[in-house]
Amino acid sequence: MLGTHPLELGAHLSEHHSFSALLEYVTNTNGEGFAMNAPFLPILPIVDSLLADNQILTPIPQSNTETELSPIKRSKIWELKEANRCPIVGTCLSKDELIRFARRFHFEASITDVFLLHVEAVNCVATRNxxxxxxxxxLDSKYQTALTRFESAKTDAAVFDLWKKCFVQGEIAGALWAALTHKRISDNTRGKIYADMHMHSHHMGANQAADTRRLAQLEKEYAELETAMELQKQHHSRIEAKLRMRFQEALAESEHLRQNQKEIVALQARLSAIESGKTMTEMGQRLMKLSMENERLKSVAHQANNLEQSLQDAHNQIVALVDECKVLIAERDALERFLLSDSSCKDSCNHPNAHGTSQLKDCCVVCVGGRIAQLPQYRMLAEQMGIRLTHHDGGQQHALSRLPEMINSADAVICPTDCVSHAAYYQLKRLCKRHSKPCLLFKGKGVASFASALIRLSLGQVSLNADTCELLAEGISK
Structure with missing residues (x-):
């Protein structure tokens, strides 16, 4: 019920100067009298003066600064405005929690329609029930930690400053409940908090749409890579089956040659034991035939040796293909982890350590060698991981004299050993040892190999002064 402010009473009494005027003014003010919650103390001295001697009344001087009386306890949710109740219900209660309350108190809205449940919940908390x-x-139990933290704020400005700090850090739900129900907060500050939440919802909607598009693109690329990998695996399986068949055939031919060699030894023994000339003649004829057969067998043996060499080469190729397949699988897994981490990072952009690259964040890494055409992809991957990437092409267009300055100013060095010149490689190795720079040497020219190398470098895996460095050096010299 609306009432008359005591200062208006004081001004009215100063004009009429009588207690009867006071009674008439109180009775005739909109026919309503005083409000139950209006402060009455400022007019008590005036009333006492009228009761004492009915003298001329003088209004009590007012101070130039108004002191706002702070509430003595926190506000309840039904005491807040609708503009404040709506973000509390939408932000502080999850979908499952809202459904549980709807079932418990028999909401009229359908359980499957979350928006109508939200609207009914906002209307429900408008009154005490x-x-x-x-x-x-x-909510008091759920966000007890936030309520305890906000108890340290003793003024309206302190409440708003603490809200801003939590809002920037992404701690929104608990801070929203603690701030809007705080006993020191003003309506103006509640309006500012509502404005922050309103704009935050717009930004979250736009970011979610962009993340959805990016996720769809990444899923498409992943499916294409998976299909290509499956085709490559099938191709390798067919090659391996053919090589295994050729290997079995070569083993059978080798066994046949060993049996022929045994027969030749037996014939030579019989030849030495022959005594008669006829036998010698027959044996000579047979010997000639056997010699011819021996020559043929030697030719066959020579072919068998060639087949064995071919088989050995094929075996070496199989080993190399298997090793390459393992490297490709490792690079694929590393790229999958990188892509998945990047999507999570974007879904929670206020968490800077989503990639697990805290060791390299804001560090300068120089890449020596690699494909120049893929340099934009290299830089994009490095920027997503928070790395400042500089590049030297290994002497194709950039002078090798720039390497000492670039390596000395970098925090770490990476080098694809199968796409760099000999001179750049040995100078890189010498400079990294001299300046004690971590250096990772890896094989692979593609973007996946580069992403895998960055992740390995962030995990502290380096090649310099290790056995892998010497092995890679031998591979380059060949």
């Missing part, structure tokens, strides 16, 4: 009291008690 069992549902609003239960929600008030649940």
């Amino acid at each position: 069992p549902a609003s009291e239960a929600i008030q008690k649940y």
Whole structure:
């Protein structure tokens, strides 16, 4: 019920100067009298003066600065405005929690329609009732930590500063409940908090749409890579089956040659034991035939040796293909982890350590060699991981005299050993040892190999002064 402000009473009495005027003014002010919650103390001295001697009344001087009386306790949710209740219900209660309250208090809206449940919940907490009291008690219990933290704020400005700090850090739900129900907060500050939440919802919607598009693109690229990998695996399986068949055939031919060699030895023994000339003649004829057969067998043996060499080469190729397949699988897994981490990072952009690259964040890494055409992809991957990437092409267009300055100013060095010149490689190795720079040497010219190398470098895996460095050096010299 609206009432008359005591200062207006004082001004009215100063004009009429009588107690009867006071009674008439109180009775005739909109027919309503005083409000139950209006402060009455400022007019008590005036009333006492009228009761004492009915003298001329003088208004009590007012101070130039108004002191706002702070509430003595926190506000309840039903005491807040609708503009404040709506973001509390939408932000501080999850979908499952809202459904549980709807079932408990028999909301009229369908359980499957979250928006109507939200609207009904906002209307329900507008007044004090069992549902609003239960929600008030649940939110106090859920965000007790935030309430305890906000108790340190003793002024309206301190409440708003603490809200801003939590808002920037992404701690929104608990801070929103603690701030809007704080006993020192003003309506103006509640309006500012509502404005922050309103704009935050717009930004979250735009970011979610962009993340959805990016996720769809990444899923498409992943499917294409998976299909290509499956085709490559099938191709390798067919080659391996053919090589295994040729190997079995060569083993059978080799066994046949060993049996022929045994027969030749037996014939030579019989030849030495022959005594008669006829036998010698027959044996000579047979010997000639056997010699011819021996020559043929030697030719066959020579072919068998060639087949064995071919088989050995094929075996070496199989080993190399298997090793290459393992490297490709490792690079694929590393790229998958990188892509998945990047998507999570974007879904929670206020968490800077989503990639696990805290060791390289804001560090300068120089890449020596690699494909120049893929340099934009190299830089994009490095920027997504928070790395400042500089590049030297290994002497194709850039002078090798720039390497000492670039390596000395970098925090780490990476080098694809199968796409760099000999001179750049040995100078890189010498400079990294001299300046004690971590250096990772890896094989692979593609973007996946580069991403895998960055992740390995961030995990502290380096090649310099290790056995892998010497092995890679031998591979380059060949």
